[in-house]
Amino acid sequence: EEESNVKRIFKAFAKKPSDAGADASDGAAPNRQKESMLLGNDDSRSHVGAAMRELTGQRIAMGALLALIMTVVCDWHEQDTTKVLTMLTLHGQTANPKFANMSVEVARSRVIPSLYNYTRANGSDAIFSSEYGNVVDLLEHLRDREILSVNITMNGSDEYSHGLFDNSQILKDNAKVELVTTVLILFIWILGVASFAGPVMTLVVEPIERMVRLLSMLMKDPLGYQTTPQYKKLKREGDEIADKYKSMWSKEVLKGMETNFLMSTILRIGSLMRVGFGTAGVEIIRNNLERGQHKDVLFLNKQGSSVSCIFLFCDIRQFTDATECLQEEVFVFTNKIAAVVHSICNSYGGSANKNIGDAFLVSWLLDETPAKKEGDDDPFKVSSRNLTLGKSQLCARNNQADKALLSVVKISMALHYDNYFVDGMKKGPKEKLLTKLSKRKGPIVQMGFGLNAGKAVQGAIGSQRKLDVTYISESVERAEFLESSTKKYGVPLLMSESFYNLLDPLTRNRCRKVDQLLMVTEETCEDLSDPHELLDSGEKMDIYTYDMDIEALWRPSAADDDNSEINSDICDILQDIAIQQKRSTIGPGTSVNRRSTLARRASFVLGREANPLSVPRNIGHRRASLFIPAKDAHKTDIEKAIQALAEDITEKPDVSKTLVLPTGARQYNDRSWRESDIKKIRHSYVANGIIFPKYQDGLKSYCAKDWEHAQQCFEFVLKQREDGPSQCFLTRIAEHGGNPPRNFIGYTRSDEL
Numbered sequence: 001e002e003e004s005n006v007k008r009i010f011k012a013f014a015k016k017p018s019d020a021g022a023d024a025s026d027g028a029a030p031n032r033q034k035e036s037m038l039l040g041n042d043d044s045r046s047h048v049g050a051a052m053r054e055l056t057g058q059r060i061a062m063g064a065l066l067a068l069i070m071t072v073v074c075d076w077h078e079q080d081t082t083k084v085l086t087m088l089t090l091h092g093q094t095a096n097p098k099f100a101n102m103s104v105e106v107a108r109s110r111v112i113p114s115l116y117n118y119t120r121a122n123g124s125d126a127i128f129s130s131e132y133g134n135v136v137d138l139l140e141h142l143r144d145r146e147i148l149s150v151n152i153t154m155n156g157s158d159e160y161s162h163g164l165f166d167n168s169q170i171l172k173d174n175a176k177v178e179l180v181t182t183v184l185i186l187f188i189w190i191l192g193v194a195s196f197a198g199p200v201m202t203l204v205v206e207p208i209e210r211m212v213r214l215l216s217m218l219m220k221d222p223l224g225y226q227t228t229p230q231y232k233k234l235k236r237e238g239d240e241i242a243d244k245y246k247s248m249w250s251k252e253v254l255k256g257m258e259t260n261f262l263m264s265t266i267l268r269i270g271s272l273m274r275v276g277f278g279t280a281g282v283e284i285i286r287n288n289l290e291r292g293q294h295k296d297v298l299f300l301n302k303q304g305s306s307v308s309c310i311f312l313f314c315d316i317r318q319f320t321d322a323t324e325c326l327q328e329e330v331f332v333f334t335n336k337i338a339a340v341v342h343s344i345c346n347s348y349g350g351s352a353n354k355n356i357g358d359a360f361l362v363s364w365l366l367d368e369t370p371a372k373k374e375g376d377d378d379p380f381k382v383s384s385r386n387l388t389l390g391k392s393q394l395c396a397r398n399n400q401a402d403k404a405l406l407s408v409v410k411i412s413m414a415l416h417y418d419n420y421f422v423d424g425m426k427k428g429p430k431e432k433l434l435t436k437l438s439k440r441k442g443p444i445v446q447m448g449f450g451l452n453a454g455k456a457v458q459g460a461i462g463s464q465r466k467l468d469v470t471y472i473s474e475s476v477e478r479a480e481f482l483e484s485s486t487k488k489y490g491v492p493l494l495m496s497e498s499f500y501n502l503l504d505p506l507t508r509n510r511c512r513k514v515d516q517l518l519m520v521t522e523e524t525c526e527d528l529s530d531p532h533e534l535l536d537s538g539e540k541m542d543i544y545t546y547d548m549d550i551e552a553l554w555r556p557s558a559a560d561d562d563n564s565e566i567n568s569d570i571c572d573i574l575q576d577i578a579i580q581q582k583r584s585t586i587g588p589g590t591s592v593n594r595r596s597t598l599a600r601r602a603s604f605v606l607g608r609e610a611n612p613l614s615v616p617r618n619i620g621h622r623r624a625s626l627f628i629p630a631k632d633a634h635k636t637d638i639e640k641a642i643q644a645l646a647e648d649i650t651e652k653p654d655v656s657k658t659l660v661l662p663t664g665a666r667q668y669n670d671r672s673w674r675e676s677d678i679k680k681i682r683h684s685y686v687a688n689g690i691i692f693p694k695y696q697d698g699l700k701s702y703c704a705k706d707w708e709h710a711q712q713c714f715e716f717v718l719k720q721r722e723d724g725p726s727q728c729f730l731t732r733i734a735e736h737g738g739n740p741p742r743n744f745i746g747y748t749r750s751d752e753l
Contacts, residue, residue, distance in 0.1 A: 083115075100120060117130075117135065146167050147165070148165040211262060214267070304457040312363070312449060326433060366394050394453060404451060418444045448487065450478075453498040491547070495511065496541060520534060552684060697713050
């Protein structure tokens, strides 16, 4: 019986997996009921509570009824014999007719006032008969059950006495007692149901129903359910329950209960699924939650789905050196970099998909077809922000491409906050890393980025033991190819033509065409010897970059510093050290400008974030400890000068800027490209307005086989500032003696990069 009752409680909540394959007609209703519960409908989500209330009410009602029956059976009341004994006495007293009337009157006034008819007879002859009160009216209102008849007969005699009593008042009193008893029983029943079912509902049923609602949110939106109003309402309900019953249970007691543990476990599992599966795994999570009644939790025989995305592939430079220096600390180091990449991309609508050791893949979902507007009926009119790929058309209707590019810019700026990446490290690994990377220009963490747009197939790869949800496509491989090519061109970022065409026209004007590629494989080059056949068989693609001088944010500016004289002295000494290191550690012919790098790293070693507009004042012995040996006997004159200058400067730390990563979505608009920091990192490229036109002139001449003029243009650009693409083309020209080879077709072959 107990087992059947338990089944009744949970019958509406879940169907056993073993019954899932039963008769379709028999299982349709439970499946619909379960689906309705998972969808969170108000008319079906309380089946568990209804079953629990019904069972509790039935049990308490049966208990109350049993108690009532036992009360009736076991209760004993002494019978009232007043009327019978009085009638027996009157039978003797009324034998004499002279005293009969007086005897009855006395009995009515003292003992039996309800007597309204008394008769004394001998056989059929009445000896004495009398009625009292208005008998006619009385008989009209009395029912048969309200009239009590008492007969007294003597043994062996024909004489008898007969009395009629008005018993209505006694019956009314008894009815009132029974009514009060019934009300009391009902009250006890309701109180019992509330006492038993209330805590059960609060501690068990309601948490289960909230879990079902949470699962429905996970099923609908596995990634963004925590930002929905329904989830916020669910959290408020939990707090309200804790406040409502705080007189009975404290919040600590409620949080320590198993139901609360199950709820938090579901939340943690949801967070793990969101982190582990990413955007590409949303459909897999949703489908498997919908089909949860099957034994196989994962459906690996399903086909993937085709999507259109922007793919960002980024890779950490010199990660092998960092691993050798940091050892166990490398995970903390890598996770901090991942936090920067993922948080910034997520704030601009990107979704992290894959972590591959030192590389990360992020995607932005695109629209398949553009929104149709009035006046767009011309079939030959193509929007400048739409990209045609085969029969489908990509569209960045919500500025996805601009957000992806801005994410790369923000990541590049965040990578220069050296403090963030090494804080908390042990002293030994930290010093090894700084020493290993001290000869390299730029920040401690450097990355390469590749941006491409195209179609891909998303789905699950693996087995029941290990599952990865990812994108499979040539578009992903091309994003990785672009990232690897950044080393060849000396730029941190390369974009494909398909991505470039999705940018806003104003954003496109801020980008620079780096080269034009012919995408071919080594096998194709071996099969086709004619350059023109190779040109016809390969895919042509222009590549672009967004030029950034991030070091400009940390470059000292006397106009913006209150202590420009002190900063000037420090920078002069740092420059002397840079020259000394350049002569001793860097080979001849290498052009390296380390002044801004050393100035920025000076602030980093001092334990503060560099001010973009000034060099820190407190640049004493803490900065010198990175470059200067501990023993004074081995110090050079320059090192001693730094120490003397550091001792003269008052140790007054500046208010430092720290890296604050975004935690939510950021609003994008055109003004994002006109922020002061972005203007500063672009200033050296656009200030004179000649670098980009001169480079484009050189690129056109290079592709047109006019390498002499191209060389002049690239050399002119290098005189203005360091430029990786210009240096790359000058190296190619020098390798061929300044003359283009006979098989040069105006494109750079991808297999040569």
